Amino acid sequence: MARIWVAVGVGLALTALIVFRLVKLQIIDREYYVTRAEENRMRLSAVPPVRGLVTDRNGVLLAENKPAFVLEVVPEQVKDMNGLLERLRPLAELDDYEIDRFRERVAKTPRYRAVPLRGNLTQQQVAQFQLNRYQFPGVDVNAKLTRSYPLGAAAAHVVGYVGGITERELNQIEATAYRGLSQIGKVGVERSHEEELRGTPGTKIIEANAYGRPLRELDYKQGAPGKNLILTIDSKVQQVAQDALGGLDGAVVALDPRNGEVIALVSMPTFDPQLFVAGIDHASYNALRDNRRRPLYNRALQGAYPPGSTVKPFMALAGYEYDTLQPAHSEFCSGSMGIARTNRKYRCWKRTGHGWMNMASAVTQSCDIYFYKVAEGLGIKRINSFMDLFGLGSPTGVDLPLEHSGLLPSPEWKQRTRQQIWYPGETLNVGIGQGYLTTTPIQLAQITARMAMRGRGFKPHVVQATQDAISNQIERLDPEPLKPISHRLTQDWDKVENAMVQVTSSRRGTAYNVYKDAPYSSAGKTGTAQVAGMSQEELRARKLTETPFHLRDHALFIAYGPVEDPKIAVAVIAEHAGHGGSSAAPIARKVMDQYLLGKVLYESPPPEGRESAIGGQE
């Protein structure tokens, strides 16, 4: 009996231990465990917003959202990830790169959340997978809205594309704004107007079980879809510009001088933006990136080219502004000239010389000697401050990413960057748009537009208006006026404009052949920019066709029209295409035809062709 009582005592002591523990868990620490239980079952789930559409000025779709099939994996439900990937590899046609990227994403995502393994499944692949689906627990095919670019390569450099958020971007963006989103605008409007396009994600609080399967919704907070963007681009003009460049590398920018709207912005060669949306494969990306013609490089914004003779009308204006050039001033062109204290000869492109030239004929026939003299009279400092008024040397501020500023040189700049003094001869080179001076195609278009507007101007922009995706209400974005360029006398503008009009309308004008039958008035200026690497002598000695392609001159042309009421200003640069008049002017003419007349009147045999759109693998 005593032994039983001892046992009872020990038993009661142990029972007391259990009861104490229960009291601790259920009474004392209860709050803590209630919280833990809630955390267990509540899952915050994002409702991704629908990205805004992008249309051109006439409502032509440039970027939209289309349902696409995505293969997704919920890691928590997969027991043997390696085995699964090996079995999925042939079925979904996965390569090592895709699998590596998938693993990286898995490592960064909560285990209950679906991770995309492969986007853009074909109907056939979807059917294949559905048949074998029972073999792949935790894997599912989901239809998701995917960005689609109906015009493809034609608007790629304006619209840009979206792609997966990279680790670096992840550190910069605000995580809550991207809840439920896996893509972000990478270049073009998609990037510069990311904020408007993206919208605000909604949130859902759902009850989920231990395997992450959502069971019911507990709370819902509405998000907002992204805004639609209406661009200033006219896709027909854009297409004409692209076709006109044909196989040439180069850029075309067309602006509306009255408000700064970008009517067309083309950089060739271009690429298919769709490749990036689903995640470009490694080989295709390398092929694009390493392509010698650099299709990903937006020449219209990033390409800094010597403006060549297109700068001459602006030099004339500068001379008038600073009174270093008299309106009636004439200069004799013998084909070359020298400057004080040096032996160097400065040559005109026309070796036999132009004879007596005034400003108008020097612009029309693009005489170099006349403008060497103009530049010599101005000096580099005055050239610098005048061109600065036009915006050279600074980005135009267009609402597109990665714009280059070009280079407006000055003695201070040269001292600072090269620790060298400025030589007087370098001023002469700048006077004909060579030497250190570089401009981007959009800057050239912009100064042309300002010439057309007598110094007034607007910041170039590609977005005309935003549209609320729900109410369809359109909000116009007002053009941003720039500080007018002071110029004392209107008649100076008129004189320079007349000279530019003669370029396209006088028999001796360098673009006369291209514009002679145009039913509208126009003003223009041709240019030829030397490619570094060969001396002037060497280049002049040869005919164009004998020069190696990559050393041939770049052809440039700027123009606007109609002169009485300017509606469009165009800048064209065609790399290695030789002379501006014969290669670049026809492109500008076609663009102006399309915009002003609604059709292209001008007909010319297209320049010798190379592939224009560079795809993935070659």
Next chain:
Amino acid sequence: MTPFPDKTRGDSTVLGTLEMVHIDPVLLALLLTICALGLTVLYSASGHSADMVINQAQRLAVGMGVMVVAAHLPPEMYRAGAPWFYGLALILCAFTLFLGDEAKGAQRWLDFGIVRFQPSELMKLATPIMVASFLHGFPLPPRWHTVILTLGLIAIPTMLVMIQPDLGTSLLIVASGTFALYLGGLRWRYILGAVAAIGASAPILWSQLHDYQRQRILTLLDPESDPLGAGYHIAQSKIAIGSGGPTGKGWLEGTQAKLDFLPESHTDFILAVHAEELGLIGVSLLILLYIGVIARGLQVAARAQDSFQRLLAGSLSMTFFVYVFINMGMVIGLLPVVGVPLPLMSYGGTSMVSLLAGFGILMSIHTHRKLLAS
């Protein structure tokens, strides 16, 4: 020592009638209450599976049948049959090692076509019966060589079950044999010596454990270190119990089990569901019911008429306590997760039948004593 005074003796009431067929009404009422509670919680823990509840109820019915049969057999028969029963159980256990089905890395099951059961469960009854019957033949308290022999009788089945491996059951077998020896009057110095010896042999025992068992013990010490892996059981179980609070979330309202956060919620960890949904009040009720069962068992032992019956009844009751204590201890995070079900509550067949057979033996000891006395 009379928690349940025998008012029923000689009555011609229903309870009296029960006594006549060797059923102890007190024990029966307590057991049925626990089982009813168990089925109720099981319905919730299984995710509202009526099939599982019916399944469990059928097993209960079988167990009750076995209990009634066991109650009818007179205690003398157990004593006389002890060596045969013990021997058969040993053979079946040995068989399991060679022919048994493997499940979760352990060979426990023996498949007879119609019946699939664990011979180790048989051993939980055979060992205390054997030990009690063996000690009955000697003057008590036992002398040292008797103790050695008894320890051998306990050690053989324990080893057989441990290498299956089934740590929980082998612990219960050791307990059942040792309690009989203890009640037989084992000298305190032997007991203290044994405790010291166990302490010394712990490292050897450790080396004999399977990896999963070691892991469970290690994570018990620091379950939070691996909340998604090994410590998941205990962490989720504690969340379930703690979040239940004093009154619980209500029957069928526990989120931990319903949303599958609690593993093994209908088997070893059913207490967590019980505690989550019915709270501290519900658990306390269950503990009281268990205490009632054990108290009644000890009362039967105290009134037993010979040393065999006393040792056997006492051992069965105290083993039942160990059963409950180990399960509750592991579910609330006091003891390692060794895989002992909560008696009469956890879903599962063999342990239910062997438990109820044990209560049948208790009833036999109780009711046959009374008949003899009258």
